[in-house]
Amino acid sequence: MPQPVLSLENLLFRWPDQVGACLDIAEFSVVADEQVFIHGESGSGKSTLLNLIAGVLTPQQGNITALGQPLSALSAAARDRFRVDHIGLIFQQFNLIPYLSVLDNVLLPCRFSARRSQRAGDPKQAAATLLQHLDLDAGLWQRKATQLSVGQQQRVAAARALIGRPEIVIADEPTSALDAARQTAFLDLLRRECAAANAALLFVSHDLRLADGFGRQIEMSQINRVAGFSPPPAGEGPGEREPGVFQRSGSIDRLALSPTLPQRGREEKS
Numbered sequence: 001m002p003q004p005v006l007s008l009e010n011l012l013f014r015w016p017d018q019v020g021a022c023l024d025i026a027e028f029s030v031v032a033d034e035q036v037f038i039h040g041e042s043g044s045g046k047s048t049l050l051n052l053i054a055g056v057l058t059p060q061q062g063n064i065t066a067l068g069q070p071l072s073a074l075s076a077a078a079r080d081r082f083r084v085d086h087i088g089l090i091f092q093q094f095n096l097i098p099y100l101s102v103l104d105n106v107l108l109p110c111r112f113s114a115r116r117s118q119r120a121g122d123p124k125q126a127a128a129t130l131l132q133h134l135d136l137d138a139g140l141w142q143r144k145a146t147q148l149s150v151g152q153q154q155r156v157a158a159a160r161a162l163i164g165r166p167e168i169v170i171a172d173e174p175t176s177a178l179d180a181a182r183q184t185a186f187l188d189l190l191r192r193e194c195a196a197a198n199a200a201l202l203f204v205s206h207d208l209r210l211a212d213g214f215g216r217q218i219e220m221s222q223i224n225r226v227a228g229f230s231p232p233p234a235g236e237g238p239g240e241r242e243p244g245v246f247q248r249s250g251s252i253d254r255l256a257l258s259p260t261l262p263q264r265g266r267e268e269k270s
Helices: 046-053 076-086 102-112 114-120 123-133 150-162 180-196
Strands: 004-013 023-031 035-039 061-066 087-090 168-172 200-204 216-219
Touching: 004 046, 004 200, 023 046, 023 200, 035 046, 035 180, 046 061, 046 168, 046 200, 076 087, 076 114, 087 150, 102 114, 102 123, 102 150, 114 123, 123 150, 123 180, 150 168, 150 180, 168 180, 180 200
Parallel strands: 035 200, 035 216, 087 168, 168 200
Antiparallel strands: 004 023, 004 061
16 A cells, blocks of 8 residues: 555644634545545635645644654744645645746745755746646736736646645645636646646645546545534634735745735634
C-alpha cells in the first residue's frame, strides 16, 4: 500500500473562544497523486481543516504529518518554509500582492523557494504556460493585481499555487468566481497539472456538480465527529471584505503564500 503524503491522527481542534471542539478527526490520509473532493454544509469545518493541513493552524491534540514531517514538531517559521516548498494553496481569499504584476505574483513561490524554482525549470516559462492554459491573455501579465477582475485574480492565484509542482495542492472553493466554461478549463488544468507532478489534490467546494472526475469524494461528517458546529455570526468572518488582493501587513513571503486567517479565530463561511 502506498505511503500517505498526508495523514491526520486523533486530531482535535477548537478555537480559543469556543467551549467545544470544531474538529475531531480520528484518521484521515491522502496518498500521492490522489485527488480528493471534500464537501459539507456551511460551518462544517472545511476551511479550518485546510488551514490545519497547511500548517497555518496547529491542533490542540493529535498529529498532522505531511511528506513524513510532523508539522507540530516545526516552529511557525519552519512551517512557513515547509509550506512554500511543498504546498500549493488556492484559497477563497487568494491574497495577491497589489503592487506586483500578474507575472510576479505567479512567480512568488519560486522567489522564496529554491526548491520550487528548481522544479519549475525555467520559472518564467512555467508561469507563462500556466497563465496561457488558464486563459489569461499575455496583455494582462504586466498589469497589477488590482487591475484584474475577481475571476482573473482567482486564476492568477491558481497559477501561483501550481508553479514549481508542489507535492500537495489545497484548493478551497477555487472556482467560485469563474463562469461554467472556465470552471471546466480550470478543473481540467488543475487535475492535469497535479497528476503530472504526482501531487495530491484536496479540493473543497459546496458545489457537488464539480465532483465528477475526482477519484475520492468525502463529506465532512464522514471524518469529523463533531456534530452541529456553527459558522461565525454575521460580521465576524473574513467574508466581509472583498476577496482577491491581500490587504494586511506582515511578512510578504509568509502571507502571500498562506490563507487569510479568519478574524477572531473563527472559520470563514464555507
